[in-house]
Amino acid sequence: MPFEPQVDGRALERLLGRAPERLELLGGGGNSRVYRVSVPGGDGFALKVYYRDPQDPRDRLGVEFGCLEFLWAHGIRCVPRPLGTDPEAGLGLMAYVPGERMARPGPGDVDASCAFLADLHRLSALPAAAALPSASEACFSLQSVAGNIQARLDRLRALGPGLLDASGLGRFLAEELLPAWEAIRAQAADRARRWGIPLDRDLPAEARTLSPSDFGFHNALKADGKVFFLDFEYFGWDDPAKLLADFLLHPGMALDPGLRERFARGLLDQIPVPGLGERARLAYPLFGIKWCAILLNEFLPGPLHRRRFAAPGPLSPGECQAGQLAKCRAKLRQVVAENDHFILFPAPD
Numbered sequence: 001m002p003f004e005p006q007v008d009g010r011a012l013e014r015l016l017g018r019a020p021e022r023l024e025l026l027g028g029g030g031n032s033r034v035y036r037v038s039v040p041g042g043d044g045f046a047l048k049v050y051y052r053d054p055q056d057p058r059d060r061l062g063v064e065f066g067c068l069e070f071l072w073a074h075g076i077r078c079v080p081r082p083l084g085t086d087p088e089a090g091l092g093l094m095a096y097v098p099g100e101r102m103a104r105p106g107p108g109d110v111d112a113s114c115a116f117l118a119d120l121h122r123l124s125a126l127p128a129a130a131a132l133p134s135a136s137e138a139c140f141s142l143q144s145v146a147g148n149i150q151a152r153l154d155r156l157r158a159l160g161p162g163l164l165d166a167s168g169l170g171r172f173l174a175e176e177l178l179p180a181w182e183a184i185r186a187q188a189a190d191r192a193r194r195w196g197i198p199l200d201r202d203l204p205a206e207a208r209t210l211s212p213s214d215f216g217f218h219n220a221l222k223a224d225g226k227v228f229f230l231d232f233e234y235f236g237w238d239d240p241a242k243l244l245a246d247f248l249l250h251p252g253m254a255l256d257p258g259l260r261e262r263f264a265r266g267l268l269d270q271i272p273v274p275g276l277g278e279r280a281r282l283a284y285p286l287f288g289i290k291w292c293a294i295l296l297n298e299f300l301p302g303p304l305h306r307r308r309f310a311a312p313g314p315l316s317p318g319e320c321q322a323g324q325l326a327k328c329r330a331k332l333r334q335v336v337a338e339n340d341h342f343i344l345f346p347a348p349d
Helices: 009-016 060-073 107-123 127-131 142-157 161-167 169-195 240-249 257-270 276-295 301-310 317-340
Strands: 022-028 032-038 045-050 082-086 091-095 209-211 220-223 226-229 236-238
Touching (some): 009 091, 107 220, 107 240, 107 257, 142 276, 161 317, 240 276, 257 276
Antiparallel strands (some): 082 091, 220 226
């Protein structure tokens, strides 16, 4: 059977314990490719091929399968069942989850998301959870969040003048994104003083939660009325304010305003962390600017190569970059508007 160059056929046979019958590319996220594997007389499997780069040491396979094994060991069944890995070949084998992408999630789907995140928070109290890693780019103080954002913006600003000028990115940074960032950062500092939230103080361990980190309906399937959640490459300990903000801001989803408010209020009700509402309101526009920077990753060499591995397509790098710049401009408008007229959940001002 012919395999894609990224799939080690012998390693796959060892994981399956038999020869596969068919390998069907289902697609990929930002960092991996996913295949459906058919076997004679079987229900089928999902094979994930993880992107690996010497410049990016993150163990996406180890993190995801450590997460899935932990969740399955503690009774969570709305995630894929982990079956085996071959770290050398970069392969992870899971039970295949049948289902459909949700083009129009409804209130019940939002409630299922809140219930899953509440389960993760409940599991955070278990002794076994202490051995789990921090989520990718976890920041436990708001000052660290601001530092992470500034570093991302500095990397973009340091790109070659030819690319910055030809793509329009340089002008967008100078005239729109950077001024908005400076205004939002100053406003966050003022609010933090007035609300008594020290920007430089780390969130205590008991206020943290286990988080999928890249969570939303873009990483979910629905089958027989049940929602299954996928993609835990960035899983780990994180700030629940980031979890809330990322779901509401994720560019991979376009939820109706009522569903966004339902999620925000539902999560605040089900994750009983003192002061979470105020902290989330303070953090929300910061993470909005971070998402703007993330959308511009295609201008950076490493992320662009990773995306082209995960989802190869006909678009040139320039076309991808132009599309991402347009998405970033739209996201920035949303972030600024929502920061000026915040209605998602109660806040001190």
